[in-house]
Amino acid sequence: MQPLNITLVAGSIGAGKTTWIQQQVHTTAETVIYLSLDAGETAVDSTYLAAEVPGLTVLSAVQLANFLEHPTDGCVVYLELGFHIDLNSIILPDPMADCRRVAVLPPGTRHTEWHGWADVVVTGAEASITLRQPHLWRSALSGQVLDSASLNTFWYELTNGAYGTIQRAKGIFDVADGRSLYFDFVAGLPETTDMELNLPRWLNGRPDRFSGIEIVGEALGQTAIAQTLKDCCLDEQAIAYYQQQIKDLIEQGEEVA
Amino acid sequence: MKVAVMSCIHGNYEALNAVLSDIDDQSADKIYCLGDLVGYGPHPNAVVEMIRALDIPTCQGCWDEDIVEGLNSCECSYPSVLAEKRGKQAHEWTDQVIHPEVREFLAQLPLSLRDDNLCFVHGSPHNQHEYLMPEVDAFVALERVLVTGADILFCGHTHVPYVRSLDAGQLQIRVKSTGTTERDVSFSAPLKRIVNAGSVGEPRHGRPNATYVIYNTDADQITLREVEYDYQKTCAAIIDNGLPPIFAWRLARGLEFAERADDPTHVCER
Ligand SMILES: [Zn+2]
Ligand SMILES: [Zn+2]
Numbered sequence: 001m002q003p004l005n006i007t008l009v010a011g012s013i014g015a016g017k018t019t020w021i022q023q024q025v026h027t028t029a030e031t032v033i034y035l036s037l038d039a040g041e042t043a044v045d046s047t048y049l050a051a052e053v054p055g056l057t058v059l060s061a062v063q064l065a066n067f068l069e070h071p072t073d074g075c076v077v078y079l080e081l082g083f084h085i086d087l088n089s090i091i092l093p094d095p096m097a098d099c100r101r102v103a104v105l106p107p108g109t110r111h112t113e114w115h116g117w118a119d120v121v122v123t124g125a126e127a128s129i130t131l132r133q134p135h136l137w138r139s140a141l142s143g144q145v146l147d148s149a150s151l152n153t154f155w156y157e158l159t160n161g162a163y164g165t166i167q168r169a170k171g172i173f174d175v176a177d178g179r180s181l182y183f184d185f186v187a188g189l190p191e192t193t194d195m196e197l198n199l200p201r202w203l204n205g206r207p208d209r210f211s212g213i214e215i216v217g218e219a220l221g222q223t224a225i226a227q228t229l230k231d232c233c234l235d236e237q238a239i240a241y242y243q244q245q246i247k248d249l250i251e252q253g254e255e256v257a
Numbered sequence: 258m259k260v261a262v263m264s265c266i267h268g269n270y271e272a273l274n275a276v277l278s279d280i281d282d283q284s285a286d287k288i289y290c291l292g293d294l295v296g297y298g299p300h301p302n303a304v305v306e307m308i309r310a311l312d313i314p315t316c317q318g319c320w321d322e323d324i325v326e327g328l329n330s331c332e333c334s335y336p337s338v339l340a341e342k343r344g345k346q347a348h349e350w351t352d353q354v355i356h357p358e359v360r361e362f363l364a365q366l367p368l369s370l371r372d373d374n375l376c377f378v379h380g381s382p383h384n385q386h387e388y389l390m391p392e393v394d395a396f397v398a399l400e401r402v403l404v405t406g407a408d409i410l411f412c413g414h415t416h417v418p419y420v421r422s423l424d425a426g427q428l429q430i431r432v433k434s435t436g437t438t439e440r441d442v443s444f445s446a447p448l449k450r451i452v453n454a455g456s457v458g459e460p461r462h463g464r465p466n467a468t469y470v471i472y473n474t475d476a477d478q479i480t481l482r483e484v485e486y487d488y489q490k491t492c493a494a495i496i497d498n499g500l501p502p503i504f505a506w507r508l509a510r511g512l513e514f515a516e517r518a519d520d521p522t523h524v525c526e527r
Contacts, residue, residue: 147337147338147339149336149337149339149340150337150338150339150340153337153339153340154339157503157506157507160510162503162506162507221502224502224503228339228503231338231339231342231343232337232338232339233338234338238338
């Protein structure tokens with residue numbers, strides 16, 4: 001049996017860990033397995049990669065343990081570590097002991113704990129601000145359907161500082177027309193528009209799939225963020241109404257925008 | 258003669274004061290107000306008392322009506338569920354703090370005012386809730402002026418100031434009546450104008466500054482005025498009075514408190 005091809009990916013906020021992994025996946029012909037080590041319930045990155053990268057399998061921590069016991073040949077594994085995970089505290093299972101360690105860091109970064117830890121340092125995106133006390137706030141929204149106009153207003157307010165200084169924000173939201181949208185913001189980088197994930201339209205009640213948000217920032221108004229998100233959500237009746245409209249359009253053979 | 262026209266103060270007392278002193282500096286002879294004295298902002302009572310004390314002729318705005326009649330606007334008047342929830346919060350807050358005599362004053366405001374060839378309304382001559390956006394179809398726009406019989410129609414409600422000249426000259430309309438065939442009717446209309454006064458207390462032009470207009474009747478000239486004021490005071494009062502802090506954030510950026518409706522000519526048939 002060949003040794004396992006495992007890469008641990010760490011790095012600072014917004015430097016582009018997920019983007020780097022995505023690029024690697026595009027250049028390999030092998031089956032790719034991905035796991036975010038600290039995602040818990042809010043799996044924005046894994047959901048995004050699973051929807052956008054064909055041939056990529058997302059594993060939970062339990063599934064990974066099973067995989068390590070009975071590995072499949074010809075697999076490459078990427079493990080993403082959150083910026084707030086203490087690198088020295090990670091205890092790796094035996095089969096992973098001699099994996100490759102990659103740190104994705106902004107240009108010009110020197111003498112960080114990542115440098116001591118990594119085998120390879122990859123130059124990622126420029127970081128425009130460095131927070132003194134970065135705080136991570138997450139919320140799972142699975143089952144909620146948001147009104148698009150409200151979501152756009154919320155995202156504009158959030159990324160323009162209405163709820164504290166934001167360094168990084170990403171989210172996956174189910175909207176009224178059944179689509180699942182991916183939003184991504186890095187302070188200092190040009191504003192990106194939201195993108196539709198490659199997932200089927202959900203037109204039968206509350207979506208049974210992941211949606212949620214992750215924010216890294218300082219002085220975050222968590223209560224206000226949570227309240228505003230709640231105020232963007234549609235009630236049962238509205239969800240049914242919009243879903244019916246889309247179904248009718250599809251039935252009439254019309255292109256649904 | 259100089260006529261100053263302002264609209265949409267929305268309980269922003271600081272902005273009103275700044276506009277009134279600018280009107281004074283411009284030595285305007287008359288002032289008209291197009292309504293929305295209350296709603297969103299922290300000082301609805303003080304704004305109404307000031308307008309009353311100065312005896313400024315005022316027509317009833319959409320918010321003034323809602324405070325009197327109760328909020329029963331359909332959801333279509335809000336562009337999003339978030340804007341609707343924020344609008345309702347603002348309505349409830351205003352409804353609680355407003356003095357009985359202020360409510361009575363708002364109740365008796367007329368829907369339109371006339372001064373010679375000038376007409377003043379809040380939204381449109383048809384309804385306080387109708388938005389006459391600058392890009393509204395020329396025919397619709399002209400109809401709104403013609404129905405008043407005036408030459409210049411002053412309106413507010415959109416919170417974006419503009420002047421629009423309607424020199425359509427020859428207009429053609431197709432009349433379809435039951436039993437007869439369609440026929441084309443042409444008529445020519447002299448130059449008409451729609452002037453939107455913008456908003457004193459809740460601008461949406463990307464800056465917090467108040468806007469209003471001055472019409473010089475002798476020179477037949479319309480001037481849009483943009484007035485700076487201490488908006489931080491209003492922002493602080495919003496927070497101190499328990500209104501949602503996001504209102505202060507949006508006001509400081511000239512984004513309005515909530516948002517306007519998307520469909521510019523939609524009128525709710527309630
Ligand atoms: Zn208004
Ligand atoms: Zn109005």
